[in-house]
Amino acid sequence: MLEIRNLHARVQDAEILKGLDLSIGPGEVHAVMGPNGSGKSTLSYVLAGRDGYEVTEGTVRFRGRDLLELDPEERAGEGVFLAFQYPVEIPGVANTTFLRESLNAVRRYRGEPELDAIKFLKVLRERARKLGVADDMLKRAINVGFSGGEKKRNEVLQMALLEPALAVLDETDSGLDVDALRTVADGVNALRSPDRSMLVITHYQRLLHYIVPDVVHVLMGGRIIRSGGAELALEVEEKGYGTYVGEAA
Amino acid sequence: MNTAIETVRSVTGTYKYGFVTDIESETAPKGLNEGTIRFISAKKNEPGWLLDWRLRAYRHWLSMPEPKWAKVSFPPIDYQDSYYYSAPKTKDGPKSLDEVDPELRRTYEKLGIPLHEQEKLSGVAVDAVFDSVSVATTFRKQLAEHGVVFCSISEAVETHPELVRKYMGSVVPYTDNKHATLNSAVFTDGTFVYIPPGVRCPMELSTYFRINAKNTGQFERTLIIADAGSYVSYLEGCTAPMRDENQLHAAVVELIALDEAEIKYSTVQNWYPGDAEGRGGIYNFVTKRGACRGHHSKISWTQVETGSAITWKYPSCILQGDYSVGEFFSIAITNNRQQADTGTKMIHLGRNTRSRIVSKGISAGHADQTYRGLVRMGPRAAGARNHTQCDSLLIGGTCGAHTVPYIESRNRTATVEHEATTSKISDDQLFYCRQRGIPEETAVALVVNGFCREVLQQLPMEFAVEAQKLVGISLEGSVG
Ligand SMILES: Nc1ncnc2c1ncn2[C@@H]1O[C@H](COP(=O)(O)OP(=O)(O)OP(=O)(O)O)[C@@H](O)[C@H]1O
Ligand SMILES: [Mg+2]
Numbered sequence: 001m002l003e004i005r006n007l008h009a010r011v012q013d014a015e016i017l018k019g020l021d022l023s024i025g026p027g028e029v030h031a032v033m034g035p036n037g038s039g040k041s042t043l044s045y046v047l048a049g050r051d052g053y054e055v056t057e058g059t060v061r062f063r064g065r066d067l068l069e070l071d072p073e074e075r076a077g078e079g080v081f082l083a084f085q086y087p088v089e090i091p092g093v094a095n096t097t098f099l100r101e102s103l104n105a106v107r108r109y110r111g112e113p114e115l116d117a118i119k120f121l122k123v124l125r126e127r128a129r130k131l132g133v134a135d136d137m138l139k140r141a142i143n144v145g146f147s148g149g150e151k152k153r154n155e156v157l158q159m160a161l162l163e164p165a166l167a168v169l170d171e172t173d174s175g176l177d178v179d180a181l182r183t184v185a186d187g188v189n190a191l192r193s194p195d196r197s198m199l200v201i202t203h204y205q206r207l208l209h210y211i212v213p214d215v216v217h218v219l220m221g222g223r224i225i226r227s228g229g230a231e232l233a234l235e236v237e238e239k240g241y242g243t244y245v246g247e248a249a
Numbered sequence: 250m251n252t253a254i255e256t257v258r259s260v261t262g263t264y265k266y267g268f269v270t271d272i273e274s275e276t277a278p279k280g281l282n283e284g285t286i287r288f289i290s291a292k293k294n295e296p297g298w299l300l301d302w303r304l305r306a307y308r309h310w311l312s313m314p315e316p317k318w319a320k321v322s323f324p325p326i327d328y329q330d331s332y333y334y335s336a337p338k339t340k341d342g343p344k345s346l347d348e349v350d351p352e353l354r355r356t357y358e359k360l361g362i363p364l365h366e367q368e369k370l371s372g373v374a375v376d377a378v379f380d381s382v383s384v385a386t387t388f389r390k391q392l393a394e395h396g397v398v399f400c401s402i403s404e405a406v407e408t409h410p411e412l413v414r415k416y417m418g419s420v421v422p423y424t425d426n427k428h429a430t431l432n433s434a435v436f437t438d439g440t441f442v443y444i445p446p447g448v449r450c451p452m453e454l455s456t457y458f459r460i461n462a463k464n465t466g467q468f469e470r471t472l473i474i475a476d477a478g479s480y481v482s483y484l485e486g487c488t489a490p491m492r493d494e495n496q497l498h499a500a501v502v503e504l505i506a507l508d509e510a511e512i513k514y515s516t517v518q519n520w521y522p523g524d525a526e527g528r529g530g531i532y533n534f535v536t537k538r539g540a541c542r543g544h545h546s547k548i549s550w551t552q553v554e555t556g557s558a559i560t561w562k563y564p565s566c567i568l569q570g571d572y573s574v575g576e577f578f579s580i581a582i583t584n585n586r587q588q589a590d591t592g593t594k595m596i597h598l599g600r601n602t603r604s605r606i607v608s609k610g611i612s613a614g615h616a617d618q619t620y621r622g623l624v625r626m627g628p629r630a631a632g633a634r635n636h637t638q639c640d641s642l643l644i645g646g647t648c649g650a651h652t653v654p655y656i657e658s659r660n661r662t663a664t665v666e667h668e669a670t671t672s673k674i675s676d677d678q679l680f681y682c683r684q685r686g687i688p689e690e691t692a693v694a695l696v697v698n699g700f701c702r703e704v705l706q707q708l709p710m711e712f713a714v715e716a717q718k719l720v721g722i723s724l725e726g727s728v729g
Contacts, residue, residue, distance in 0.1 A: 048680075048684050049683075050680050051676065051680070052676075071683070072680065072683035072684055073683045073684075073686050073687060073688050073689070075684075076683070076684055076685060076686035077686055081684075082684050084681065084684075087681070088675075088677045088678055088680075088681035089678075090678055090681070090682075090695070090696060090699055091699055091700065092698070092699025092700055092701070092702040092703070093695055093696070093698065093699035093702075097695075098682075098685075098695070101685075101687055101691065101695060102682075102685035102686055102687055103686075105685070105686040105687045105688065105691065106685075106686035109686060141699065158685065162685070162686070
């Protein structure tokens with residue numbers, strides 16, 4: 001599904017990713033942990049194609065295609081979804097309007113017919129209910145004045161609508177209360193399927209308790225320095241990243 | 250970010266209405282002198298009082314300096330290098346829509362303006378003004394049944410001289426400012442509306458202005474009178490061919506609302522803005538003013554300004570009647586080398602008068618934009634209130650936005666509030682949209698749309714669609 005080889009990427013003048021390798025098979029859920037500033041969000045932005053995140057070496061193949069040559073909106077069309085660590089506010093644009101614009105743009109890209117307002121609202125309401133997103137939040141301007149937790153929930157709602165092939169969740173658990181964490185995790189688990197892969201970035205083993213990953217990676221110094229099963233997350237939480245410092249060099 | 254600029258350019262920059270209609274017209278000799286004015290007046294068979302009024306205005310105009318206070322720059326206008334009257338040649342002027350020259354009819358079709366009353370879909374009555382004259386006014390019979398008068402101003406001079414004489418120049422006197430004075434001297438046509446007491450006008454009224462002829466200025470005058478307890482919503486649209494030289498458009502609009510009457514006046518202004526280097530385009534120097542004469546009367550201006558090389562206009566309200574209300578909702582988009590100095594004046598004279606100003610300016614390319622707003626609380630304006638919200642959105646780093654509020658208060662019980670913000674379309678917003686599959690061009694439109702939302706919501710449905718096409722944005726609130 002996703003095949004990252006020897007990825008080097010820079011932001012401004014600093015090299016942040018320094019030879020990162022990672023493969024995710026169809027239907028797999030991988031977790032990435034790593035200290036602050038280690039490059040987790042950078043990896044997610046590189047995958048999504050953000051301007052200013054320059055790939056200097058390496059390859060990324062996604063479902064057999066060279067992902068790096070596509071524009072961000074094309075990647076979205078191909079099925080790459082990024083749940084932002086810091087979702088962006090767009091004043092004056094109703095959440096519903098944005099979501100419809102987005103879903104129809106992706107459908108157009110995939111050669112599927114657009115949904116009319118009525119059909120769209122039906123789908124949206126159903127997904128929103130499952131994730132505990134209130135009607136009022138759909139009418140408000142996207143992310144404007146949303147609480148931290150509401151923003152994260154809204155990201156998962158977008159994922160549920162767009163049904164991506166690869167979902168990258170960047171600290172979607174941060175800022176969620178216990179109940180919200182469970183709802184969001186349920187939402188994510190409901191989307192697990194043999195043809196959908198996920199990359200879950202988190203600081204907490206807690207999330208992985210709900211979303212059980214197939215593989216856990218530790219990202220440090222711009223590379224994956226350790227990979228293992230779910231037990232690796234526990235080890236990280238217990239011992240901290242200090243133990244791996246030698247490996248990151 | 251560069252692509253964002255490109256996108257706005259593609260949204261506002263390519264001008265679809267730039268074609269020229271090939272039609273035989275009759276023009277006054279080039280240049281401006283008393284002879285020109287007598288020519289225009291004679292062409293229109295005007296009564297003596299009107300010719301006198303024009304001549305007084307002309308003589309006054311000669312003594313007036315060019316206004317210099319606006320933040321716009323352009324070479325001095327050569328008033329002698331322009332034609333002041335141009336009319337499509339017809340024997341008598343069309344008596345019915347079927348007599349309208351087919352070439353003209355095709356022009357309006359191309360512009361998307363139905364002159365055929367069968368095209369009910371629009372449900373809007375139209376007065377089409379082509380260069381100097383009104384060529385067609387639709388739905389007159391239906392309107393007449395309600396006592397509504399909707400015709401060209403030339404016609405009103407003949408059919409309702411008492412109204413024209415009483416109200417014309419009563420809001421914008423001929424001495425007002427250089428451009429309005431010129432208009433008073435040489436105005437050629439425009440729209441006249443009278444709504445009788447207690448009548449709610451059954452449909453939207455609209456005028457569509459088109460400058461076609463070369464080197465011709467357009468000087469139309471609009472006069473709308475809403476008698477006690479009446480209501481009217483009026484729309485105005487405008488386009489012009491692409492030409493290399495600048496053309497002057499100096500219109501005057503006067504609105505009068507009597508006791509408890511309401512006038513809603515909406516404009517989508519899309520005059521030719523000139524090319525990317527700033528060659529050509531319309532100089533849009535317009536004086537628009539409404540008088541809330543009666544108590545509890547209301548005048549609401551909504552404008553979407555996307556065209557013109559230079560825009561210089563301040564739709565204003567004089568709030569004379571106690572409890573009267575003035576509103577100004579504005580979207581101004583400037584791109585390339587366009588310049589706009591626009592805003593409003595709210596003059597509070599009566600007690601407990603209220604005004605609200607919402608101005609949204611969007612600037613891209615090398616464009617320069619100024620919001621200039623005056624709020625004046627007169628000594629009698631006890632309990633009067635104003636709220637002003639003035640937001641600018643910048644796209645790219647080479648454009649400018651300025652806010653110049655003037656506040657004068659001579660009554661201690663009056664309150665004036667002013668808020669202003671300046672923001673940029675952020676890379677974060679664009680990337681967020683694109684990550685969701687929304688192409689950059691749509692993303693820019695979406696963000697701009699969100700920015701303008703408050704104002705777009707003020708437009709009547711029929712016009713909202715046109716405005717949306719114009720700004721390249723999809724309307725908020727159509728879903729959900
Ligand atoms: N636009 C930028 N300009 C300069 N430096 C940047 C930029 N974006 C990221 N960086 C730097 O790159 C490094 C990696 O940042 P990144 O956001 O990927 O970390 P992270 O692993 O997601 O951290 P966290 O756990 O705190 O979210 C940091 O040192 C950060 O300061
Ligand atoms: Mg991060």
